[in-house]
Amino acid sequence: MNRLGRLACRWLLLLGLVGSPAAADETLHVPAAPGSEPGASLVIHGALDLPQMRPLLEGFHREHPDLEVRYRNLTTLALHERFLARPDEADVLLSSAMPWQYRLANEGHARALESPAARRWPAWARWRQELFAFTFEPIVMVVNEAVIERYGEVRGHADLLALLERHAEALRGRVVTYDPATSGAGYTYAIEESRLSPRYWDLVAALGQADTALADTTGEMLEGLIEGRYLVGYNLLGSYARERLADQPRLRVVVPEDYALVTQRLALIPRQAPHPAAAARFLDYLIGETGQALLARETPLGAIHPAVEGPGTATSLRQARGEALRPIALGPGLLATLDDLKREALLTRWQREFARRARR
Structure with a gap:
């Protein structure tokens, strides 16, 4: 392991972001519908357990049945190390390790998402067009x-x-x-x-x-x-x-x-993603009203989309708490953690x- 990898390991261990080894490589595979174009795939690496991720993946697949979807559930340490070793393996990275996701984007590893959904996403919940918070x-x-x-x-x-x-x-x-x-x-x-x-x-x-x-x-x-x-x-x-x-x-x-x-979980599309068009479709779904409504309804994570309401969503909490809510800022201050x-x-x-x- 190189010096950067050792530092990543040290810090993520100290940061308490490492999950149990048993969950280190669980994979959910949703095959494409019969007759779909061969090779139409989406590979997601995420530090998000299957009970929370499965509804999102299944909801996405209902809208995009032509894609084969593979999800690998990794600890944040394993996700970060695997990306550094194989930056062209995954199409989407999802992680609660906010400083490390920000560092990847800041160092040029993220591909911009230029879509209407990305441009409409609240400015406080994204960094440029490359890093998107999707939970609250x-x-x-x-x-x-x-x-x-x-x-x-x-x-x-x-x-x-x-x-x-x-x-x-x-x-x-x-x-x-x-x-x-x-x-x-x-x-x-x-x-x-x-x-x-x-x-x-x-x-x-x-x-x-x-x-x-x-x-x-x-x-x-x-x-x-x-x-x-x-x-x-x-x-x-x-x-x-x-x-x-x-x-x-x-x-x-x-x-x-x-x-x-x-705190927020952050999504990015790696610059070397093997299926960037499929990645853009998934990220649009993740931050779109349909995906966010499903996240609010079927997980405890809390949706950000301003049109989505319900317990734990950004909309309902802001109505109740207003300016007392202080989302951890997506910006250079995150690097202080490192x-x-x-x-x-x-x-x-x-x-x-x-x-x-x-x-x-």
Whole structure:
């Protein structure tokens, strides 16, 4: 593995973006309809599990039965490494690793999509005509009703800070959040929040005072909340929480009222895609109203298309939360996640603030 590959491996491991080895090479194959032109194919590599991807692929194939569709479900690390080794293998790359997708586009690896759907796509959800966000996934809190009944509502970061400062002893060990030193999701959110909120570092210190548990994944946090080990979860991926807690009435998913980060999954067409016309058809479907409506209806991921409404969509959340929603920007700021010196500086301060009140 070359130096770039080693750095990619190191960072994606630290970023907490690596999935289970068992899911590393699952393939969904949808053959073309009988009589279709031989060789009319579409190859998609995505860090998106089959339960979420299957409805999108099957919906696309209903509209384009002449195409043979192959989907390879990879971890974000495997997807990135495989692309660097074989940049002419896949027609579309889908990944939640926003900095790495941005870097690929920024370094000239993405083909522009010049279509009406691409030009109409919201400017905040695309970079040039090469990189497109297709999901809308707020970062949320989860609060056990027992906390609300005893201490009052938790509607935003100020409420959480007050709760932790006033009741740190009662909540000691019963709060959980990401460990930014081992989770890229947690690290990315820490970078964004330190820019957004002047009281962010007070909140980090209050989390430390309450002896907050640190986790690597949203799934790990949700397990602890469901089992009752934790009463409050901070900075969970909302799409996963909404789906997993649908049958847990005592656990309330809170989209913070003051500000709520929003993460997105990004799609691009590689410059050396073997079937660029088929790739353009799929990406048009993915960001078109039909594909986005299916995504909103049959997955927990949250659609962006302005005409699509329903729970978890950008439209419904913006109607409810307005400017409090802060999508992580598609731009050069994403590259800060990949900078060793910036990462070391932020983590040093995070660990110092987290331990500050704990030492008292």
